[in-house]
Amino acid sequence: MGLTPIQGSTRGERLATTPPGRFADPLAAAGSADALSGGVSGPTPLDIENVLSAMAALLLADRSSDERAGAAAVQSDRQQTQEALQKQMQEIEREARDTGGHGFFSCIGKLLKDVSADVTQLHIGRLPGDALSDVEACDNPKFWSDLEVGAKAVSAIAAAAATVCTAGAAGPLVVAVAVALSAAGWAVQETRWLGSASGWVGGGLALAGAAVSCGGALAASSTAAATALAQSASTTTNSTSLAQTAGAAATMTGAGATIVSAAAHLGVSGYQADDLQAQAEAQAAASSATLFAQMEQWAIDSLSEQVRSHCDAMAVLTDTIQTSNREALVAARSLSRG
Amino acid sequence: MQVSSTTGSSFDPQLAIRAGDIGEEAAALAVQGGLQSETTENDIASSQEQIEATASSAQVQAMRAKAEEVRTAGILDGCVGMTAGALQAGSAACDVAATASASGIAAGRLRADGEWFKAAATGLEGGGKLADAFFAGSELSDDATAKAQADVADRASQAAKEAHDAASADLGVVGGALGAAAQIEQANANVNLAVAQRV
Numbered sequence: 001m002g003l004t005p006i007q008g009s010t011r012g013e014r015l016a017t018t019p020p021g022r023f024a025d026p027l028a029a030a031g032s033a034d035a036l037s038g039g040v041s042g043p044t045p046l047d048i049e050n051v052l053s054a055m056a057a058l059l060l061a062d063r064s065s066d067e068r069a070g071a072a073a074v075q076s077d078r079q080q081t082q083e084a085l086q087k088q089m090q091e092i093e094r095e096a097r098d099t100g101g102h103g104f105f106s107c108i109g110k111l112l113k114d115v116s117a118d119v120t121q122l123h124i125g126r127l128p129g130d131a132l133s134d135v136e137a138c139d140n141p142k143f144w145s146d147l148e149v150g151a152k153a154v155s156a157i158a159a160a161a162a163t164v165c166t167a168g169a170a171g172p173l174v175v176a177v178a179v180a181l182s183a184a185g186w187a188v189q190e191t192r193w194l195g196s197a198s199g200w201v202g203g204g205l206a207l208a209g210a211a212v213s214c215g216g217a218l219a220a221s222s223t224a225a226a227t228a229l230a231q232s233a234s235t236t237t238n239s240t241s242l243a244q245t246a247g248a249a250a251t252m253t254g255a256g257a258t259i260v261s262a263a264a265h266l267g268v269s270g271y272q273a274d275d276l277q278a279q280a281e282a283q284a285a286a287s288s289a290t291l292f293a294q295m296e297q298w299a300i301d302s303l304s305e306q307v308r309s310h311c312d313a314m315a316v317l318t319d320t321i322q323t324s325n326r327e328a329l330v331a332a333r334s335l336s337r338g
Numbered sequence: 339m340q341v342s343s344t345t346g347s348s349f350d351p352q353l354a355i356r357a358g359d360i361g362e363e364a365a366a367l368a369v370q371g372g373l374q375s376e377t378t379e380n381d382i383a384s385s386q387e388q389i390e391a392t393a394s395s396a397q398v399q400a401m402r403a404k405a406e407e408v409r410t411a412g413i414l415d416g417c418v419g420m421t422a423g424a425l426q427a428g429s430a431a432c433d434v435a436a437t438a439s440a441s442g443i444a445a446g447r448l449r450a451d452g453e454w455f456k457a458a459a460t461g462l463e464g465g466g467k468l469a470d471a472f473f474a475g476s477e478l479s480d481d482a483t484a485k486a487q488a489d490v491a492d493r494a495s496q497a498a499k500e501a502h503d504a505a506s507a508d509l510g511v512v513g514g515a516l517g518a519a520a521q522i523e524q525a526n527a528n529v530n531l532a533v534a535q536r537v
Contacts, residue, residue: 162430182460189467202471206464248433255426262419269412273405280401287394287491291387294495298502305509312513316520323527330534 052321059317063310070303077296084289091282098275101140104147110134141275144267151261156186158254162247181205361522368515372508379505386498390491397487404480411473418466422459429455 102110111134118127163179182205189202432452436445 178460182463185464185467189470202467206460206467245434245437248430248437251430251433252427255423255430257423258426259420259423262416262423265419266412266416269408269415273409273412276401276405276408280398280405283401284394284398287391287398290495291391291394294387294499301502301506305506309509309513312517316516319520319524320527323524323531326531327527327534330531334534 049324052317052324056314056317056321059310059313063307066306066310067303070299070306073299074296074303077292077299081289081292081296084285084292088282088285088289091278091285095275095278095282098271098278099141101142102137103142104150107134107138107140107143110137139267141268141271144264144271148261148264148268151257151264155254155257155261158250158257161250162254164247359522359526362519365515365519365522369512369519372512372515376505376508376512379501379508383498383501383505386494386501390494390498393487393491393494397484397491400480400484400487404477404484407473407476407480411470411477414469414473415466418462418469422462422466425455425459425462429453429459 111131114130114134115127118124118130159179185202185205187202188205429452432448432455436448436452439445439448
């Protein structure tokens with residue numbers, strides 16, 4: 001091999017002083033195509049030196065580029081993780097709003113207290129504002145839930161009272177059976193006594209109760225004309241009339257309570273749905289945060305691996321350059337001896 | 339063999355295998371195997387990540403579906419309840435009117451109408467309960483879907499993590515093999531240097 005002494009400083013020093021980007025094109029840095037391909041006469045030490053320097057420069061450029069890309073990926077993942085966590089927090093707060101609040105009596109008590117305080121202290125100007133804010137505060141899931149439970153209880157009691165008072169219309173037996181079926185359906189459904197089948201069994205019993213009621217109604221209709229004829233000349237007794245009026249009042253009360261209960265149920269289910277929606281969104285945000293955090297960690301791992309790999313490559317390249325230097329030195333000595 | 343200036347990043351396993359040096363061949367095979375294994379593990383990690391993302395999305399979808407069903411069931415229940423209440427009130431009004439009616443025929447008809455109202459209200463409530471049962475079943479199904487998808491997502495996450503760790507370990511193997519190859523190259527270069535010094 002036609003080795004020639006290396007002129008100038010060592011490759012290590014050149015590497016340190018080589019401006020970045022100087023050897024952007026390894027072919028240009030190598031000096032000639034022969035240096036890379038080996039040529040007919042083989043590479044000279046200067047060619048090898050250029051190739052090694054070009055490799056070192058490329059490694060540095062590659063490392064810098066990889067580190068920038070890796071850092072950008074880590075930064076992006078971190079930002080997305082933060083955003084997802086922020087969204088999760090917002091949804092958790094929303095969830096808390098959709099499940100909290102003051103109960104029925106607390107809300108009504110506060111409203112009455114504020115109104116009475118404003119009236120007794122003659123702060124009439126503040127009365128509308130206080131009342132409005134108290135009413136707005138009543139719009140919470142706990143309030144509607146309490147109202148629903150209370151209205152249901154009132155409705156059930158009123159239904160029982162109405163049954164006792166108006167049993168005569170469709171016949172006591174028919175009414176009793178219908179009420180028993182409906183009550184059993186209600187009890188099964190409310191207590192979930194039969195597990196997942198409770199809903200269907202409860203619904204079936206309620207429908208059976210309705211069917212019996214329909215039978216009673218049919219009976220009442222068919223006998224209405226006959227009884228009307230029979231009663232046309234007479235008047236009902238006072239006690240019957242009173243019982244029927246009380247029964248009607250109880251039914252009316254129960255009907256009102258049912259309507260209130262249904263309206264409250266609308267509010268409660270709305271809040272429940274909002275709560276579940278918030279849970280779903282929080283879960284989605286948590287999943288995203290976990291995924292982005294995982295990606296961030298992996299990007300950091302990858303970046304560390306790249307840095308380590310580059311360092312290893314640079315160490316190997318440095319060793320190679322040193323070996324090449326020693327070879328050139330030996331060649332120079334042998335030439336000078338010769 | 340000829341001393342080359344192979345570096346960690348420019349080491350070509352194929353060239354090394356053809357070169358005939360046993361040490362370099364072993365290192366080259368280790369590098370090849372490690373790189374292939376790392377690629378495979380990375381592919382596994384990516385696919386498991388995809389599965390995790392899909393399962394998480396399905397879980398959230400099931401939760402959203404349940405929320406919508408609860409809302410729909412609530413609206414239906416509310417409407418049914420209010421209608422049933424109105425029918426009950428109608429029934430009570432019929433009873434009151436019947437009691438107040440002077441005519442026996444009219445009273446009988448009013449009572450019959452009241453009974454019909456009552457029956458309709460009860461029937462409506464029963465239908466509402468059946469609808470409730472349907473929605474409750476659907477909600478249970480959504481819960482089960484959400485839980486199953488959450489389990490899938492957890493398993494996929496674990497598998498992705500394991501694949502990532504395996505890929506890192508493979509990279510370590512590749513690094514070690516590259517280091518070994520570099521040492522072999524260095525040793526060969528030293529031998530050549532010693533020969534040159536003797537000459």
